[in-house]
Amino acid sequence: MRKDYLFQFLFNEYQNYIWEKFQSRIIPHEHLKQSVYELSQRNNISVKELGKSLNSKEIYLIEIGTGTTSIALWSQMHGDEPTATKAIFDVLNFLTADDEYNEFRKFVLNKLKLYFIPMVNPDGAENFQRENAFQIDINRDYQSTQTIESSILKNTVEKIKPEFAFNLHDQNNYYSAGNTNKASAVSFLAPPEDYKNSISDVRKKAMQVIAKLHETLAKHIPGHIARYKDEFEPRSFGDNFTRSGFSTILIESGSWQNDKNKSFVRKLNFISLLRSFEIIADEEYSTVDPQLYFSIPENKETFFDLVLRKLDLLYKGKKYTVDIAVNREESYDAGKNFFYYNGIIKDIGDLSVYSGHEEYDLKDHLVMPAKIYPTTIDDEKNLTSEFLGNLIFEGFGYVKTKNFFPDVDYVALPVNIITKKNFQPEIKREKPANLIISQKNKIKYAVINGFFCDSIRGQTPVVNGIII
Numbered sequence: 042m043r044k045d046y047l048f049q050f051l052f053n054e055y056q057n058y059i060w061e062k063f064q065s066r067i068i069p070h071e072h073l074k075q076s077v078y079e080l081s082q083r084n085n086i087s088v089k090e091l092g093k094s095l096n097s098k099e100i101y102l103i104e105i106g107t108g109t110t111s112i113a114l115w116s117q118m119h120g121d122e123p124t125a126t127k128a129i130f131d132v133l134n135f136l137t138a139d140d141e142y143n144e145f146r147k148f149v150l151n152k153l154k155l156y157f158i159p160m161v162n163p164d165g166a167e168n169f170q171r172e173n174a175f176q177i178d179i180n181r182d183y184q185s186t187q188t189i190e191s192s193i194l195k196n197t198v199e200k201i202k203p204e205f206a207f208n209l210h211d212q213n214n215y216y217s218a219g220n221t222n223k224a225s226a227v228s229f230l231a232p233p234e235d236y237k238n239s240i241s242d243v244r245k246k247a248m249q250v251i252a253k254l255h256e257t258l259a260k261h262i263p264g265h266i267a268r269y270k271d272e273f274e275p276r277s278f279g280d281n282f283t284r285s286g287f288s289t290i291l292i293e294s295g296s297w298q299n300d301k302n303k304s305f306v307r308k309l310n311f312i313s314l315l316r317s318f319e320i321i322a323d324e325e326y327s328t329v330d331p332q333l334y335f336s337i338p339e340n341k342e343t344f345f346d347l348v349l350r351k352l353d354l355l356y357k358g359k360k361y362t363v364d365i366a367v368n369r370e371e372s373y374d375a376g377k378n379f380f381y382y383n384g385i386i387k388d389i390g391d392l393s394v395y396s397g398h399e400e401y402d403l404k405d406h407l408v409m410p411a412k413i414y415p416t417t418i419d420d421e422k423n424l425t426s427e428f429l430g431n432l433i434f435e436g437f438g439y440v441k442t443k444n445f446f447p448d449v450d451y452v453a454l455p456v457n458i459i460t461k462k463n464f465q466p467e468i469k470r471e472k473p474a475n476l477i478i479s480q481k482n483k484i485k486y487a488v489i490n491g492f493f494c495d496s497i498r499g500q501t502p503v504v505n506g507i508i509i
């Protein structure tokens with residue numbers, strides 16, 4: 042089967058290989074455990090426990106393949122970066138299936154020996170936090186190796202001595218591929234091994250694989266592939282493994298429009314990993330000009346969650362026409378298994394060089410800060426969604442309440458709650474994104490805690506409000 046066709050087919054048939062247990066954003070460790078067990082029952086797979094995290098959660102090694110070229114792959118050193126863990130199970134599901142791709146499987150598995158360490162940081166994963174249970178960033182712990190998780194990863198990979206290593210992460214949603222309005226869906230890095238960014242033979246091989254991989258992916262998502270910033274980081278694993286002689290490839294899962302669950306970027310991971318296996322098994326990389334790696338555009342931080350264009354804003358009696366950029370900073374409440382957001386104004390002015398995952402052209406509309414509802418609410422029962430839904434289009438985005446909500450910083454209601462005295466709504470950077478947008482004195486739209494509400498369509502997409 043010709044390669045280009047193969048990946049075109051796989052792109053279309055990916056859904057047949059999705060690891061069904063991993064559908065929600067969070068992967069509970071119990072699901073990982075069950076999944077590892079399920080895989081261990083399949084032919085040609087071997088599974089072992091490498092050790093336990095600080096909070097006694099198992100970390101596993103999954104092996105498949107009988108070849109002589111070793112590849113180590115690990116995911117979720119950062120607990121809030123689960124996309125590649127899901128993709129690893131999709132890949133293993135594919136590699137252990139029995140269908141018209143058997144020829145490809147046989148070729149890859151005869152040439153390669155694959156070692157997967159999914160979810161290096163299970164304690165961080167449970168709370169959807171970057172660091173481990175002790176608040177240490179495992180990917181800055183290579184030198185001191187103080188955490189149990191970093192020592193498991195370091196010892197395992199150093200024992201394998203892989204020819205290639207894949208370090209799998211998620212990046213934030215705010216990157217574009219170069220100075221474009223195209224979001225960076227996936228980015229790659231061949232980590233340098235010194236401050237001079239030298240290109241050793243080891244690093245060169247990683248660059249060649251990336252350049253070849255880029256060629257395939259560009260057919261599916263042209264313009265959405267980037268190169269991660271290649272500053273040397275002496276404390277992180279990729280840079281040190283390159284120095285140890287393992288050609289390391291960092292893959293960062295990025296963002297795609299309307300793909301909050303990252304299903305599409307998970308699919309891109311699936312394709313990227315399988316294609317990398319083929320490139321390595323076939324040694325296709327060996328004839329690639331490594332300089333092609335540098336032709337992949339660099340990640341630029343040019344995206345916001347929401348950009349409102351060309352609004353009229355009054356300040357000291359003068360009218361300005363401005364763009365307003367808003368981000369919804371995400372947090373996870375593990376107790377309630379609930380993702381909540383803090384909508385913040387990030388920038389104001391001419392933002393024509395930036396893009397929004399969500400954008401609105403609001404020429405000839407006037408923006409004002411949402412107002413505080415004048416009456417203090419003294420009974421929580423009065424905060425009905427009907428009452429709050431009406432408030433928004435009367436210009437109110439804040440209510441004062443008695444202290445119903447001790448110990449929490451958000452409410453699952455479409456309004457911001459004020460418990461502090463002297464809070465003043467204003468349109469300024471780093472202030473709450475609670476805005477009222479009107480045309481000819483009629484309120485048309487509102488932004489409540491960073492969520493755009495359209496009075497005409499009657500939508501209230503506000504996931505939560507913040508307690509100030």
Ligand SMILES: [Zn+2]
Nearest residue numbers: 119122210211
């Ligand atoms: Zn990461």
